[in-house]
Amino acid sequence: MKITIMTLFPEMIEQCISHSIMGRAIQNGIVNIEAIDIRKYSGNKHNQVDDYPYGGGAGMLIRAQPVKDCYNAIEKSHNTRVIYMTPAGKVWNQKLAEEFSNEKEIIILCGHYEGIDQRVIDDIVTDEISIGDYVLTGGEIAAITITDSIIRLIDGVLGKKESFEMESFSDNLLEHNHYTRPRVFEGREVPEVLLEGNHKKIEQYRREQSLRNTAIKRPDLLEKANLSICEKEYVKNFLE
Ligand code: ADE
Numbered sequence: 001m002k003i004t005i006m007t008l009f010p011e012m013i014e015q016c017i018s019h020s021i022m023g024r025a026i027q028n029g030i031v032n033i034e035a036i037d038i039r040k041y042s043g044n045k046h047n048q049v050d051d052y053p054y055g056g057g058a059g060m061l062i063r064a065q066p067v068k069d070c071y072n073a074i075e076k077s078h079n080t081r082v083i084y085m086t087p088a089g090k091v092w093n094q095k096l097a098e099e100f101s102n103e104k105e106i107i108i109l110c111g112h113y114e115g116i117d118q119r120v121i122d123d124i125v126t127d128e129i130s131i132g133d134y135v136l137t138g139g140e141i142a143a144i145t146i147t148d149s150i151i152r153l154i155d156g157v158l159g160k161k162e163s164f165e166m167e168s169f170s171d172n173l174l175e176h177n178h179y180t181r182p183r184v185f186e187g188r189e190v191p192e193v194l195l196e197g198n199h200k201k202i203e204q205y206r207r208e209q210s211l212r213n214t215a216i217k218r219p220d221l222l223e224k225a226n227l228s229i230c231e232k233e234y235v236k237n238f239l240e
Pocket of ligand 1: 085086087129130131132133134135136137138139142
């Protein structure tokens with residue numbers, strides 16, 4: 001998969017993607033992530049990409065032309081999706097991460113200052129995405145967030161040890177709790193059932209934990225979860 005990120009701060013992206021699992025996926029050639037500096041396409045000798053908004057108001061806007069020229073310089077197919085990171089977009093979630101992880105290539109556009117001239121957004125953007133109902137100083141951190149959540153779903157990116165088969169949000173339930181050695185930590189014991197080696201009992205215990213965690217921490221998710229009649233009764237114990 002190829003992800004091209006259009007930004008005024010390519011170093012921010014390069015720093016973040018070069019470590020841990022994302023860094024390894026790039027090294028192994030599973031994903032190709034490139035940050036392109038919109039400023040290179042300023043078209044003027046001062047490398048200025050912003051200008052005052054028509055109609056007045058605070059702040060500066062990124063001009064349409066550098067963004068369009070930057071976009072034109074990217075090698076892509078005619079149907080490549082272009083995501084614009086904006087707090088006004090659709091709120092990102094695991095389902096969207098799964099959807100985008102099936103694309104061969106994606107372009108992500110990061111805004112800064114007060115935003116980008118609407119005409120180039122209308123021209124090139126296919127999807128407007130927000131990572132939550134708060135405002136960041138720019139789209140870079142949001143772009144890295146969605147990139148991370150997409151590429152970890154691509155075949156071969158996670159090792160067996162990091163497998164995502166049983167993880168938060170699969171089937172709209174939160175994960176069960178996890179424990180490792182030692183058996184007793186500052187007086188707190190690992191639940192007995194995990195030490196007994198009865199895999200059926202362990203599976204059931206973990207399912208109950210997962211239901212309990214979801215009911216307590218994210219009851220809103222339960223509506224979309226696939227629960228048996230018994231499980232629906234069970235979660236009622238933890239709902240107010
Ligand atoms: N840019 C500024 N705030 C943002 C947000 N919440 N999500 C995506 N991009 C943004």
